[in-house]
Amino acid sequence: MKKTPVIVTGLAAALVLGGSSSAFAMSSAVDVTVYGKTSSVRLLSGTVADVLAGQGVEVRPTDIVTPSLDSPASAETHIVVTQQRPVTLVVNGLASTKLTTAKTVGEVLAAEDLPDDAQIAQAADTKLAGGGTTIDVTTPKNITFVGQLGSTTIRVPEATVADAAAAHLLDVQPTDRYYDATSGAPIDGSTAFGDGSTVRIERVRTSDATQTQPIDFATSTQDDPELAAGTTEVRTQGVKGTKDVVTRTTTVDGVVSGQEVASETVTKEPVAEVVAKGTKKATATPAATEAPATADDASTAGTPSSSPSSSASSAPSTDQSGSAQGDVTTCKASHYGRGDGTDGGPTASGERFNADAMTAAHKTLPLGTRIKVTNPASGKSVVVRINDRGPYVGGRCLDLSAGAFDAIGDTGNGVMTVQFQVVG
Template structure:
């Protein structure tokens, strides 16, 4: 090489580049790829360490950031430097706070690092949510494996939250009467045993017999020690309402909550003899009662009906469900009153009725219509029939 050429080359190498570097310095550069949080860019840097290369690019890293290769590593041409910034993540797991610095880019990656990636876990944010360099706070509830026993049948379910959520997972409907152990608001724990006792209340109606009372009336017309039933007693009927409690289908208790009268009982009236005097005295006493006249509530064997209509009379009111019902006159039927039903006699009229077999006579008031059976002319109340023919259902009578 000629001295002229060599001198020219040396002069050229000693020239300063436009950037202030000599040509030798300008040519001494390495091509490096910087990957920062997954974003890559190439740049030419002076030889040196990773730390120096990052500084040339204005990339600052801290103690929680991950740099590969290490900051002290020497770079070379074609080098790839990876920087992943650390992020402060606060996760509240089942009420307990966990603080962690991580280079994870989204919530899903954080959950994997915490071994909490179970898809049944309930996370307060989306699992795909990106985490900025500012960090993130979120909460989660872990899924629990529990057993639910209902009416003796047990199943295992996975649920998040409370006992109420376990029943939802088990597809069991619970109402306010049911007994749950532990309570609905109890937080779930792995292996928890939950039981449900199904409680039902059912209303039942029952008809019960009400015994009749007995009323004793002293009667001087009867000898002492003798008795005579003038009104035959009839049991009443009450309708009772009961509430029964069932647990898992078995009745455990019941309680009567109300009662109403369906048919009132008819008191039995019994005459009790008190006469201790001789028969003649009794006859005199009887004559005085006859002279004073008989009332509609008494029967007499004196002054029977000797002319008028003769027919068969029946009775109603005793155990046939008519007691307490309406009559044709509009009044309520009372079997203990001395009344009768007739198809033709005026309502409100009074007649005397005699049993042709024994001569006993009773005065009754017509307040109803009937009977509607051929051959019968009157339907006597229970009290009226017992006054002239105790215990009989049909009797031949004469009335006027």
């Protein structure tokens, strides 16, 4: 720490320097300048160091003393102590530190070989601090950018590639990427560049698009002992949900380079469908009791019976297992077999028609095809087998047996809207 020089004069000087009144009479004066302040002091003898010590001046290792501390002091000697201050000069990000006798930023820079368009962070008259001063200097450099929008060479004061691009180019974003135009090596945007550098810029952009998509509902099946075996009933109708899907598209210099799902947000939860499956076994029908034979019966003895009831009972049953496949067809369905004289009669398949069997007539489906028929109004379904042709009334696509119609609807209605799918 610098001490204020103490200038000792008169009798006090003689006492401080250890001389007597006779020595004082024989002494001479010497000028001492410390950090720009000059005083004249009496000199008895000794070196420059002795004179400064006698004045209470503490010389720092960085100070410049003229003449040197070990030089003899005389009346002709002018002792000068000059302070040196540490200064760090940062030019385009490169720092160097030195000691200087300059007192201001301008005096420091006057000794440097800097271009006229150099930009200085501090004012020229800023005084240097005793503990050290950092001076930031930026010298403009030439840089060439090439890319999607062509090529341009500019002289810029910015120190880094990204700062220069952002300040002087059009349509620059933080997502853009930089490469050495010669080697192709990637360059970090915060990298300082040299004068005459050529940099290739890739303009990387992302955009989001939102699309609403359906969410399928789940289906669960529950056994119902109160529902006839082979039939099903929808207890809770399934409802699809929705979700908003955000798709992010990335382009490089205007060309799509990739897409990804950025997020999914459920906007409506799906409702699960609950289907009841009947497990109730059908009650056995008591066997019919034959009436005693009559004379008329005897006349037909040995002739095979062709009554409708006997023919109908021999019709094969329809398997209710399997899953529906393919497109769903919606149409009007009628019924036949009760009170119309068709029960027990022939069908297109060759078998006898049974109004209580799970069968149906269709114009074109192959005979023997099984289809699942659902009544949307009740949610009930039944699997029927196509064994006949028809109906031939406009607006209808199925003619169900009375038993099949009863399984999912009310035959008293005559016609109902149904949906059907082929069963695999």
